Amino acid sequence: MLRRLAAVLGLALASVAAPGAPEPVRFHTPEASAEAHAQYRGLLARDERGDAAGLLAMIRTPHAVWLGDEGPARTEAEARTVVRAAARQGTVPVLVLYDIPGRDCSGYSGGGAGTTAEYRAWIDAVARGVGGHRALLVLEPDAVALLPSDCGQDDAAGARTAARYAELRYAVDALEPLAGAAVYLDAGHPGWHTVNTLTPRLIEAGAGRATGFAVNVSNYHTDDASTWFGRLLASCLAYAAGGGDPAACPNQKWSRDTARAWLAEHAAAIPAARTKHFVTDSSRNGRGPWTPPAGAYADPQDWCNPPGRGAGARPTADTGDPLHDARLWIKTPGESDGRCLRGTAGPEDPERRTVDPAAGEWFPEQAVELVRLATPTFPQATE
Template sequence: MREPVRRTLRRTATAVAALSVVLSGLLAGGPAVAADTARHGARLYTPDPNPDGVRQALGLVRAGQYKDAAGVAAMLATPQAVWLDGRSPDEVERLVRDVTKDAARDTAVPVLALYDVPGRDCANYSAGGAANSAEYRAWIDAVARGIGARDAMVVLEPDSLALLPADCGQDDAEGTLTAARYAEVNYAVDTLEPLRGTRVYLDTGHPGWHTVGSIVPRLVEGGVTRASGFFTNVSNYYSDDANSWYGKLISSCVAYVEGGGDAAACPDQYWPRADAQAWLDAHVHVPASRMAHFVTDSSRNGQGPWTAPAGKYGDAQEWCNPPDRGLGARPTLRTGDPLQDARLWIKTPGESDGLCLRGTAGPEDPERGTVDPDAGDWFPRQALELVRNARPPLL
């Protein structure tokens, strides 16, 4: 990134943070975003804000909607992940180096969401990624060079294990593409996890998708035992309680499998909790320090998942720009759970999930009556919903 551009973005980020504090001070008598510190004074990194989000906040100020403006500004000024995709190795190396150096100056830990695996998202809304395994390995090597010895938390390829090529009918009879996916994920683990300050977390989808017995073998084959752990709920809406329980069950099942057990015997998230806990007490005796840890995404789970009206849609796409959701609890490195390393905002709140048709001919999202922005584009209407429905309240 050229230095004048970097300076401009830094000034913009500083202005957003200042706007957040000033407006919230006027409205609520205090700062909007509290600094979250953890080991050695480290805190989570806040990246440059989405320029369209900045424009929305400033437009709300001009319109006299100061509370909404403060809310959007506070959302933008909250620590969240930096998504990396669609760049050449040289470009991604420069960007990662810029981000990690900027974070180090602030004694902060950046969260890097890597999203470039070949065939990602089964060529659906977020299609793209490297053309082949060789390109992906070169891209991962570039990410590693960009990080160097600085701190980073790596959210490695959302949907890479929960949505394998075999799951979407894209593989051949020999499972060539699925085998390649596992090799790609393992390469990333073995390249990034050994870096001095890097922690790598692998994909589990979310608690409403795979059972524990289904996702654990995928994690093990993807190299979770050589990584820091795994992540759950990226870009989804499940509650902190559901995510933490799912994470505990997965961590325990990975430990059980490492000891020679069968993942099919592990309790899943649908068991009565008392029964599941009794099973864990009887079968898992590994200290938390030696188990796979996890991180969760609370960026949009303040109101929990959306349930579509019964029978209204052929394919409700409940994950896709659901209405009336809210921001969740703020990111933190202090979870109080020895297995949970962090609660993060991984999905960038305010950015669209894509064109949601819910089984209709479109082009409008029938739940909203408008055409949703493309995946990754700023969605002003949804941004305001997230701010207004935040739980706990943002301001």
């Protein structure tokens, strides 16, 4: 699988690099938003040059392009524009596909296609736009971890959840065969579902036919926690593919020594071709997850614009882990998670004492936090 990915994307990963191998992968950097550039100019005008330099470095770091909420024609055109621009630069674009019906359980990032038929037409448009170009595709954040049945939006027969799985399988089958594409189904993060719960969901969603899965998208868990979770999930998927019961797999709550002993006994002999790979999101995990003050909020929403976070390790395909294909910036640092209320009537975010921007909009205060608290630091960010 790793060699297949290297061949598809032209990656010179640590475990396959050799004399005459291609240059290490460079991921694509899309143009930053007008709001981000305006904040940069404002910082310079106020002579806040350290923050300005850090912000410029952050927005110039390779990160994903999110596609969603546009019709098929515009989505096809945007996808084609991105992959062609990346091809001219010799970079690999990361596209996040985010248009599943019932997206985000109608929460802060609600929206998406109206019907399964509309979604299939949208996926077909993405496929036409990508064509034979190289692209790393992250498929539908939260779609597997937050099913219609998880948020009371299903009927008694489970029709909407069944439709969700069918939609994801359609997307995998339409996109994975593209000559330059590698598809990673979103798998939530280590603070959410256990490996045992998530494995059957990913199987039902078509993970067996995808390149792999994505961990920690738009979240704040550390690289260590995310990669350990990814390794456990990859091993459980392989164990289940060979007829094992996912309920028997070690999960992220086990002690690592106990989990390693299980892996040595049950996973060591699994063929490499049966083991899925994964990518992780390090865009905002430089300080790890936020621990809300005890008892302060009815719903702390620790995932929603948490204070005191920093940008994380920079994107790379040289992870040193044969299953960990790339560390990426999937979420765009500086974009809001939503108008966080934390169980209050609002409209202010009680932790930040401000009205947070809507999901996906630029959040200047958070952007500066991410710069100042980045781990590792940005050049001149603290001058």
